[in-house]
Amino acid sequence: MFVTDGQMLRMNGYDFAHRIREVEARSGGYHRYILGCSSRAAEEDTYRGIDVGVNRVLFSR
DSSP states (O other): OEEEETTOSSSOHHHHHHHHHHHHHHHTOOOOOEEEEESOOOHHHHHHHHHHTOSEEEEOO
8 A cells, every 4th residue: 555645745646656557557466555645625636646546535624
Protein backbone atom coordinates (compact mmCIF):
# COMPACT_ATOMS: atom_id res chain seq x y z
CA MET A 1 0.00 0.00 0.00
CA PHE A 2 1.18 3.50 -0.85
CA VAL A 3 -0.03 6.65 0.86
CA THR A 4 0.71 9.75 -1.15
CA ASP A 5 0.03 13.47 -1.02
CA GLY A 6 -1.35 15.18 -4.10
CA GLN A 7 0.94 18.16 -3.53
CA MET A 8 4.34 16.57 -2.83
CA LEU A 9 7.35 18.73 -3.70
CA ARG A 10 9.45 16.92 -6.29
CA MET A 11 6.81 14.65 -7.78
CA ASN A 12 3.17 15.16 -6.92
CA GLY A 13 1.06 12.23 -5.80
CA TYR A 14 -0.79 12.02 -9.11
CA ASP A 15 2.41 11.63 -11.11
CA PHE A 16 3.66 9.12 -8.55
CA ALA A 17 0.49 7.02 -8.83
CA HIS A 18 0.61 7.17 -12.62
CA ARG A 19 4.20 5.90 -12.64
CA ILE A 20 3.34 3.07 -10.24
CA ARG A 21 0.49 1.97 -12.53
CA GLU A 22 2.78 2.11 -15.58
CA VAL A 23 5.34 -0.13 -13.87
CA GLU A 24 2.61 -2.57 -12.82
CA ALA A 25 1.26 -2.71 -16.38
CA ARG A 26 4.68 -3.35 -17.92
CA SER A 27 5.71 -5.99 -15.42
CA GLY A 28 2.34 -7.65 -14.97
CA GLY A 29 2.99 -7.22 -11.28
CA TYR A 30 0.78 -7.05 -8.25
CA HIS A 31 -1.76 -4.20 -8.21
CA ARG A 32 -0.87 -2.09 -5.18
CA TYR A 33 -3.43 -0.08 -3.24
CA ILE A 34 -2.80 3.67 -3.49
CA LEU A 35 -4.38 6.04 -1.00
CA GLY A 36 -4.19 9.67 -2.07
CA CYS A 37 -4.43 12.45 0.49
CA SER A 38 -5.03 16.12 -0.14
CA SER A 39 -5.68 19.23 1.88
CA ARG A 40 -7.63 20.60 -1.09
CA ALA A 41 -11.21 19.41 -0.90
CA ALA A 42 -11.98 19.89 -4.58
CA GLU A 43 -14.04 17.46 -6.64
CA GLU A 44 -11.51 17.75 -9.47
CA ASP A 45 -8.82 16.24 -7.20
CA THR A 46 -10.94 13.12 -6.77
CA TYR A 47 -11.39 12.74 -10.52
CA ARG A 48 -7.72 13.41 -11.19
CA GLY A 49 -6.79 10.70 -8.69
CA ILE A 50 -9.17 8.20 -10.25
CA ASP A 51 -7.82 8.99 -13.72
CA VAL A 52 -4.27 8.05 -12.70
CA GLY A 53 -5.24 4.94 -10.72
CA VAL A 54 -5.54 6.08 -7.12
CA ASN A 55 -7.88 3.72 -5.30
CA ARG A 56 -9.18 6.21 -2.75
CA VAL A 57 -8.74 9.96 -2.19
CA LEU A 58 -9.08 11.45 1.31
CA PHE A 59 -9.38 15.15 2.10
CA SER A 60 -8.57 17.04 5.27
CA ARG A 61 -10.39 20.22 6.23
